[in-house]
Amino acid sequence: MKLPIGWLRELIDFDCPPQVLADKLTMAGLEVEEIAQVADEIVFDVKVTPNRGDWLSVLGVARETAPPVGKAVRWPEPAVEGAKPSTSEHISIDIEDPELCGRYVGVVVRGVKIEHSPDWMQTRLIAAGMRPINNIVDITNYVMLELGQPLHAFDLHLLHDGRIIVRKARAGEKITSLDGSARELTQDMLVIADGDRPVAIAGIMGGLDSEISANTRDILIESANFAGTSIRRTSKRLGLVTESSYRFERGVDPSITLIAALRAAELLRDLAGGEVAEGVVDARPAPVEPWRIKTRPQRANAILGIDLTPEVMLRHLNGLQIKTTLEDGVLVSIVPTFRPDITAEIDIIEEIGRASGYENLPLTLPQSHKQGADSPEGLFKDKVRGILMSCGGQEVLTHSLVDSDMTELAGRGDLMIRLHNPLTEDIDSMRAMLTPNLLGVIERNQAYGCSDICIFELGKIYFRTPEGGYDEKLMIAGAVAGNMWRSAWSRPVEALESDFFLCKGVVESLLDALGITDVEFVSAADPVLHPTRSANVLVGGVRIGIIGEASPAFAEAFDLKGRAQVYELDFGALMRYAPEVLKYKALPKYPALHRHIAVVVSDDVKYERLESIITESGKGFIESVELLDVYKGEQIGPRKASLTISMVFRSHEKTLTDEEVNSVLDRVKKILADDLNASIR
Amino acid sequence: MSESDNLEELGREAIARVADAAKSSELDAIDTQYLGRKGALTLQLRKIGSLVPEQRKGFGQAVNDLKEEIQAAIRARREAIAGGETDARLAGEALDVTMPGRFYQIGRPHILAQTLSRIKDIFIRLGYDIVESPEVESYHYNFEALNYPLDHPAIDEQMSFYVTEDRLLRTHTTAYQHRQMEKRKPPIMVCTMGKCYRVEAVDATHGHTFHQVDCFCVDHGITMADLKGTLYQFAVEMFGPDTNVRFRPDFFPFVEPGAEVAVTCSICAGKGCNVCKGSGWLELAGAGMIHPNVLEGAGIDSEEYTGFAFGFGIERMPMVQHGIDDLRLFLDNDLRFLRQL
Numbered sequence A: 001m002k003l004p005i006g007w008l009r010e011l012i013d014f015d016c017p018p019q020v021l022a023d024k025l026t027m028a029g030l031e032v033e034e035i036a037q038v039a040d041e042i043v044f045d046v047k048v049t050p051n052r053g054d055w056l057s058v059l060g061v062a063r064e065t066a067p068p069v070g071k072a073v074r075w076p077e078p079a080v081e082g083a084k085p086s087t088s089e090h091i092s093i094d095i096e097d098p099e100l101c102g103r104y105v106g107v108v109v110r111g112v113k114i115e116h117s118p119d120w121m122q123t124r125l126i127a128a129g130m131r132p133i134n135n136i137v138d139i140t141n142y143v144m145l146e147l148g149q150p151l152h153a154f155d156l157h158l159l160h161d162g163r164i165i166v167r168k169a170r171a172g173e174k175i176t177s178l179d180g181s182a183r184e185l186t187q188d189m190l191v192i193a194d195g196d197r198p199v200a201i202a203g204i205m206g207g208l209d210s211e212i213s214a215n216t217r218d219i220l221i222e223s224a225n226f227a228g229t230s231i232r233r234t235s236k237r238l239g240l241v242t243e244s245s246y247r248f249e250r251g252v253d254p255s256i257t258l259i260a261a262l263r264a265a266e267l268l269r270d271l272a273g274g275e276v277a278e279g280v281v282d283a284r285p286a287p288v289e290p291w292r293i294k295t296r297p298q299r300a301n302a303i304l305g306i307d308l309t310p311e312v313m314l315r316h317l318n319g320l321q322i323k324t325t326l327e328d329g330v331l332v333s334i335v336p337t338f339r340p341d342i343t344a345e346i347d348i349i350e351e352i353g354r355a356s357g358y359e360n361l362p363l364t365l366p367q368s369h370k371q372g373a374d375s376p377e378g379l380f381k382d383k384v385r386g387i388l389m390s391c392g393g394q395e396v397l398t399h400s401l402v403d404s405d406m407t408e409l410a411g412r413g414d415l416m417i418r419l420h421n422p423l424t425e426d427i428d429s430m431r432a433m434l435t436p437n438l439l440g441v442i443e444r445n446q447a448y449g450c451s452d453i454c455i456f457e458l459g460k461i462y463f464r465t466p467e468g469g470y471d472e473k474l475m476i477a478g479a480v481a482g483n484m485w486r487s488a489w490s491r492p493v494e495a496l497e498s499d500f501f502l503c504k505g506v507v508e509s510l511l512d513a514l515g516i517t518d519v520e521f522v523s524a525a526d527p528v529l530h531p532t533r534s535a536n537v538l539v540g541g542v543r544i545g546i547i548g549e550a551s552p553a554f555a556e557a558f559d560l561k562g563r564a565q566v567y568e569l570d571f572g573a574l575m576r577y578a579p580e581v582l583k584y585k586a587l588p589k590y591p592a593l594h595r596h597i598a599v600v601v602s603d604d605v606k607y608e609r610l611e612s613i614i615t616e617s618g619k620g621f622i623e624s625v626e627l628l629d630v631y632k633g634e635q636i637g638p639r640k641a642s643l644t645i646s647m648v649f650r651s652h653e654k655t656l657t658d659e660e661v662n663s664v665l666d667r668v669k670k671i672l673a674d675d676l677n678a679s680i681r
Numbered sequence B: 001m002s003e004s005d006n007l008e009e010l011g012r013e014a015i016a017r018v019a020d021a022a023k024s025s026e027l028d029a030i031d032t033q034y035l036g037r038k039g040a041l042t043l044q045l046r047k048i049g050s051l052v053p054e055q056r057k058g059f060g061q062a063v064n065d066l067k068e069e070i071q072a073a074i075r076a077r078r079e080a081i082a083g084g085e086t087d088a089r090l091a092g093e094a095l096d097v098t099m100p101g102r103f104y105q106i107g108r109p110h111i112l113a114q115t116l117s118r119i120k121d122i123f124i125r126l127g128y129d130i131v132e133s134p135e136v137e138s139y140h141y142n143f144e145a146l147n148y149p150l151d152h153p154a155i156d157e158q159m160s161f162y163v164t165e166d167r168l169l170r171t172h173t174t175a176y177q178h179r180q181m182e183k184r185k186p187p188i189m190v191c192t193m194g195k196c197y198r199v200e201a202v203d204a205t206h207g208h209t210f211h212q213v214d215c216f217c218v219d220h221g222i223t224m225a226d227l228k229g230t231l232y233q234f235a236v237e238m239f240g241p242d243t244n245v246r247f248r249p250d251f252f253p254f255v256e257p258g259a260e261v262a263v264t265c266s267i268c269a270g271k272g273c274n275v276c277k278g279s280g281w282l283e284l285a286g287a288g289m290i291h292p293n294v295l296e297g298a299g300i301d302s303e304e305y306t307g308f309a310f311g312f313g314i315e316r317m318p319m320v321q322h323g324i325d326d327l328r329l330f331l332d333n334d335l336r337f338l339r340q341l
């Protein structure tokens, strides 16, 4: 809210420079965000928190200025002597719904002359951020800014039957509001009606039909108090936020209603040549009186962590115009009607804290000597992050709000969570998989000129459960494209290029470092993966993730240059399978012997089968098996593969001799030949 | 010429030849010539029988001394020659050490993960348990349970993405508080961190997604001074020993009294600069004493227990510390950016 300082000075005296006042207000919770010079006027831009509607006026800011500057507020005392006929002879006011409108004051001013408002008023309105229109509208706005009470001016003769009825809209009723829009009203919206029809949307905007025009002579000023919740609901429904609705939503002082009406009448007399009708109509079906709150001084000290005497607290509260006395050691406060935010002891305690200054609070720590701990997920995240970084992975963090089209393309649209109110169409849902995001990172980095990429993300995916609930879980995903080298001059580029097996190596290293065993890779079909270059990752026979080359459809969707490899694993599953403590196995006592063989088999024989035959048939002697080379080509004939395999022979019981090793190797060769129709070289 | 003069002459000659030798094979020849079975020195020793008995002992000693001297010279010369041969070989192996190192690109934690990890460590030291918390939340936990009045503009300050009528993406990490209060018994000291979402158009300083940390503490006798001390302790550990904190009143429905917390601007050390808009302070957190309605709503007796809570955004910290000028860099994952931090 923009607040011209000259206006503030009309309601309170202060000597301090504007910057000092701004600091004082800020430290009292009314933040002065900016101090600007508009023409000859210094203007504060203050940020009013939603609980303090009473600050939305010059008067409200003056009240907050009073305690720090030690001066009293000059309340406006409008003096108008009315002439007959009286307001009540012109108009009757009925409130059908006292819960939504506790008070409605009407005053008639006759014979006004519509023209521009005086320059000083226009200047002030402009400084306060409002556009001058004509003297009548400007006066209603001026009083609203000064006292915080929104007003409305009707052309008296456009109100049918001389009636004002505050009621809920009837089914099918419509109104064309001042901004020219025709609006359909619903039955929970509060309206101001005349004898026939709605003439204003209560507290939000007047109707075009009863608007002040160049021909207007006599007017009715409305100064009313409407319930904030109703105004807010109507304002949201109509998509119509006005200075008036903004104030009602935050609460308007029910004690200012009459004063504001008279203040407007006074200005209409002085600045628009109007004759004020005698008396006002003050319909007040639900009067609000100040309320009492008791506060225990020791409770205030216990909450704030300070040690103030009840007398000091009393002085602070009275300074804020919360009239307080001390009765039997308890503070009894009479809360003024402009402070609807104060409803309980704790609110009074805040006022005591505010007035004594938060800067005066001491610095202490809670007495608990409890030790804190990270979450199991947090600890495991750190572990996984460390391993993947040592595998050359750069951690990335990507958006959880994604394009639903990508999720559909990934075949994970079924349980996807969509947003009701997306900001834009391409971020209309929650991610159901990390992989598409990582491919997006590759796409962007390739566009930035970086094509050698090895990344991973530890992040959540979100989904609906089949039972109709909502859930989210952590995933570990990674992607590799180009090569993993920072510099590899003179090395053959083809040999460095990442492929499925490099990516598999990362996953195997991760699982191995976590101590997870019984891992299998089984060919898989997944919309994000290449149909013949992808696998499910199984632990103990249970699927915990996928790995593979990005499918051609995805590579195209992300405009990838070259192939990309990805994996995505279930974080929670890994956490369950990873042993908390890794066990040490004694180092071997006896020496090892090494042998190589080249096995030529049909090229549809899986390496895994080959390896398990070797391991099984050499049990007790063969410690490990390693694949050294694979050759396919003319020398061995079509649909054949030659695999060079290295074996380490070792016994836990004795030093093996060459003869023993050769005999085991012969057995292995024979079984390979028998079981796989292999020829051994 | 006496026998001993002879011996001296022999010695000088041998040492000089050793010094002149250029290859180890020449040394082998010198060794044989002087010290071998038929070597000059061995022959000298044979003369000992022709000496008078009183000269024998001295002469024998002199021959042996000379023998050791020549052996030592040969050994030293042999080492020197071998060294030279190695040098020549090593010279042929010279590398241009200014050529680039050949290694794979190492990974780093994302800069936000680094920040979160520092924050986490500090709060664990201060006694807080770190807990996980859901991002898809109910309206109840995000607003209602936190004392947001129905149909109140306080809710507008946090425009939410809705999933259904009563389910939304949490607008603040504070949404986990009530869940934790229902689950635990005081003393409670917990902390959570993660993504939050608000309906906000994206530019250099705004985004629909941001990260927050939220901590709260409930126990006997917790005061607002404890809150201030805790945030002071955090600020000092996070931003350095000269950091101060400033509390001023602010409003959040779930706390009362409520405060906005600022810390000394680390760029200008509080003198005032562009980053802090001349104030010397940077906004850090929203904080306050947990509202009795929130405690009671979770079944905690607000007369017996009090508590404080605070929450803050993460992105601002590395932005200030590293001079990052665009919020979008964090989730864009440009490797040229990530690899700098």
Ligand SMILES: [Zn+2]
Pocket: B265, B266, B267, B268, B269, B270, B271, B272, B273, B274, B275, B276, B277, B278, B280, B281
């Ligand atoms: Zn600064």
